[in-house]
Amino acid sequence: MQTQEVDVSDDYVQLKGLLTVTPESRAIVVFAHGSGSSRLSPRNQDVAQVLEQAGFATLLFDLLTAQEHALDVVSAEYRFNIALLARRLEGALDWLRTRADTRSLRIGLFGASTGASAALVAAAARQGEVKAIVSRGGRPDLAREALAHVAAPTLLIVGELDDEVIRLNRLAAAQMHCEHRIAIVPGATHLFEEPGTLEEAAHLARDWFVSKLGEPQPQL
Template identity: 60%
Template sequence: MLSETVTVPSGTVALPGDLVVPDEVRGMVLFAHGSGSSRFSPRNRAVAAELHRAGFGTLLLDLLTEDEERDDLVTARHRFDIGLLARRLAETVDYVEQRPDTADLPVGLFGASTGAAAALVAAAERPRRVSAVVSRGGRPDLADEALELVAAPVLLIVGGNDETVLDLNRRAAGRLPVKHEIHVVPGATHLFPEPGALQEVAEAAAGWFGDYLTPASR
């Protein structure tokens, strides 16, 4: 298994990421973390570990620079800049395609919180390259008009007790023109801290990517 820290070029900045490629890799999943989080998010790393066991490679990426993160802690303005986050995620899709060891693999996107909107917009911008999208406690509604342009199957995972976000996901799902499902984790709240909740998220994500990240989808 390959495991390394990489730097993804995006415009005038360089974004750090943690890349893992299993020996018998089936596809690559790129992570877009949510507001106030980072590539070190224990929740996303738990999901990534489950994906590794299922044979998928992962790239956990910081979509904001250190300076932007510091500014965002005060202003919260970058975390809702979906256009910026989506552009950088789309450029990360290009980066994966340019690497010899990942170029021929199907690509999926996993987004949490506001990162889910960035994942959906990036999927709309790279329709021939992105084969599946999974959202964890996400805000797909923030993808706005890009929802109607998504070409990849979408799984929206939401906690059953995260009522406001669940309602937003249901409304966004109604605008998706592709196969989609809403997976409700009973009794779970926004960050899925309840016993077994995050494991259910990870298994649902692995199942979705297992169905749609195939050689044919590439």
């Protein structure tokens, strides 16, 4: 399984991405990272590796251009612009449909922090196209009215010690009508930095995607 550096053309910009896919892949998980992060997020890359080992294709890409990211670091102008982030994510889904190696793959979304709300908004707009969603330490509450329109089965993973985010996830879950579940990872804080906690979150995500996207072919 090889990873390609790609340019995801969308919204009149080109966004840097990392695409991993094999001829045996039957589904792809698209990652939406959180504020201040990028396709190079070590936590998302660790999760992606677990999914790839289970046979899934993955796409990690920057939701912001380099210039937007630099401005956001100073002003926080973009990180809570969920409409923009969701539109970029929808554009990535359209881009996948232009490629021969990805156009037929079932699609799951994995969102972290504010990227989770962008994933939910995009999924609400693309009912029938997005088949499953996983949020890790996410802010699904920021998806607001889109929550009631999400159709894809959704797993909300939260750290046991992340009290405020647990509360916000429960408030968001109460507004969802699709199949959904909150999974609490014991001993984990917001960034899942404690030993074994990110691995546990990755395995929860893998099992959810396997059950909702279909059993992929494991890669040896």
